[in-house]
Amino acid sequence: MSEPLLEVKNLRVAYPSAHGYSDALRGISFALGREKLGIVGESGSGKSTAGRAVMRLLPPKARVTADAMQLSGVDLLNASERKMRDIRGGRIAMVLQDPRYALNPLKTVESQIVESCRIHTRASRSEARDRALAMLEDVRIRDPQRVARLYPHELSGGMGQRVMIAMMLIPSPELVIADEPTSALDVTVRGQILDILNERVEAQGAGLIFISHDLPLVGDFCDRVLVMYGGQVMEELAAHELARATHPYTRALNASLPPLDRRVEELIVPEHDPEWLSERRA
Amino acid sequence: MTDTPVTSSRTSLRAWLEAPAASTPRQARAQAAWRGWKRLLANRAALAGLIVLILLVVIAAIGPLLTPYSPMSQDLSVRLQPPSMLHPLGTDDLGRDIMTRILYGARITLMMALLVALIAGPIGLIMGATAGYLGGWFDIVAMRLVDIFLSFPSLILALAFVAALGPGIENAVIAIALSAWPPIARLARAEALTVRKSDYIAASRLQGASSTRLILRHVMPICLPSVVIRITLNMAGIILTAAGLGFLGLGAQPPSPEWGAMLASGRQFMLTNWWLAATPGAAIMLVSLAFNLLGDGLRDVLDPRDE
């Protein structure tokens, strides 16, 4: 691995609550090169919070602290809001779960991609248009000229997600954060979208953080995986070892999934051990 | 030693209210009410509004005890007195004590506002919830009716009704209620439209629930909070309309100490004896403001969706 693209050390996020602060992230650390890092966990594990914290997209009332949070030398934790606006969408891009909510319903596909391109690069309008069409082709849209003129509601789920990927990747970001990018899609479309995401990220030499609740999916798609629970990283391991994980939580998650290759009478319901949350504090 | 049982019963009541899990239906309802109450207390403006309104109720109840005068008795020897120790808010052109009249007027104002809310609220809620849930011809007819009512300014509408029914407090109440229910119905309908397709309504239909049951027990409880908030916010408008009718001589009739009527009769002395018009005016403003503040606060309390 070359020098890390993103380095996060002891990231903590807390929200004010009735009794002081409640922790959403309790000190997570990871480093990311030009690779695909999966973050898996169940709802409330803090996986989405981690992604948003890196982009500094958390609500202002959240208290964010970290020993370090750097994107190839830029201190993300203390960067000004103005600087963050350049970084967001420019150097870090985010692909969200549902393109229906993430795309502007009143603008055509083309104008959204062109806008995304022109905000972050010095391309002229016609140059940006050419690049937008090329980008649509890169995300395997067969008829980019036609699709470019459509509005988001005229797109199917898979098509919408391709447009979103095109829009997010056109300024050539160094880091792409994908938060459940395929959860709203049908399984038969999911493979193509992951393929496209993989291809674009590799072609541009970017790093990818892939946030998902789907263990087998992350195991197949990513290089490395962080397993999160209760705002902490339970385990970090190579993706292909996910099926042979050692941490009891990861094993329990694996076991709770109905198997596809054999019949079982009863599924194993994970027991959550409070020990998992205390071990790292000590 | 003697106060120990008191404090222990108080702490146990608090523990009962704040227990993580209720063990009886009564406790569960009490806990829900307690949480709402605490949210209301946290909202300073709403609390201020509530306090003013409680004061108003107290004044309306015990007002006559606070003053030695009668609201009607005239004493021309003390007419148009400025505020003094004897008459804290001065006297009017017929020598009646203004503070006494304001205190008695609180009763009238409160009664009118309450009656209007009690007439317009249920009519609006039932019409709106039913129209929104049932849809079809009932919805079309009900909403066109609402449109007709809404196309007139409410004071003009109330004026027309009073003109037809004759001046007087009762007719003013009916007139204001008739002009107050359509916006409530429209609001309730909008809420009902959002819930009629929801899964919990579908689930109840699949239990065999009738339309009446669904409207009364499922749709209306969802519409109720926004209707209560809206009525509270409208209360200011209702009081102003009532005062306006009184002012125009179509509501409460002299010598009744209704605030609007007082304001009207004080008008001719406005330049020379300001307190005649200013005191009922200030009372109207204060109570309207209190209702507005409370309405805003209720929005926080009654909306458990972001709990």
Add this chain to the structure above:
Amino acid sequence: MTAPSLEIVNLSVAFGSDRARVQAVDNAGFRVAPGESFGIIGESGSGKSTILRAISGLNDEYDGSVLIDGRAAPRPRNKAFFKNVQMVFQDPYSSLHPRRMIRATLMEPLEIHRFDRRDERIAQALSDVGLAPEFAYRYPHQLSGGQRQRVAVARALLLEPRIMLLDEPTSALDVSVQAGVLNLLNTLRLSRGLTYVMVSHDLRVIAHMCSRIAVMTQGRIVEELSADDLRSQNAEQDYTRELITASRVALAAE
């Protein structure tokens, strides 16, 4: 096959009219034996949920017939039908009335159908789905997603139905919670001899829960196969094979 508990014949459902007409379900048919668990798998817009809504009577505008024990279900559905056929919805966050105490939600079917010993039955139903009796005195927002779905199952069970329609009952839940709810549904079916019709987009869930599975796409049932066939990828239709492949591996190209 024994006499079917539930039979669907030539069921068609269309939405909209004239030019905007969409055929959501096109001539679907299947039979479910008493005590059997029948699955329908399909992607979004395949019409699988529309079939459930037609069976339940939530959508009355269908062609064809829905037969319960060989007799056509009444249109509109009556109380006797609902006593027999109950449904569990996909999203436990929207299927419970947000302002009603769980007790009131569970009381409702008992009131409508004039059951006796109501509090006793509620306590029993809650314990059947693995919840303590105190849950009756909570509001939905005080429960987790898994607990809410258990309450929804309890509500469906109170009328002691024989047929349960399950509309993606675990797709809104985490996998660890899903495991518990699926186990519960299986136990209840075996102990009470219930008949299930379950709809899902998740091959794992449907293969685990059902013995026979209909594959739907674009409003049509393209194939009906056993869970074992599904596991061993023994499918006749291209679409079924594509679905199985896509569900087994995340990356189509790898």
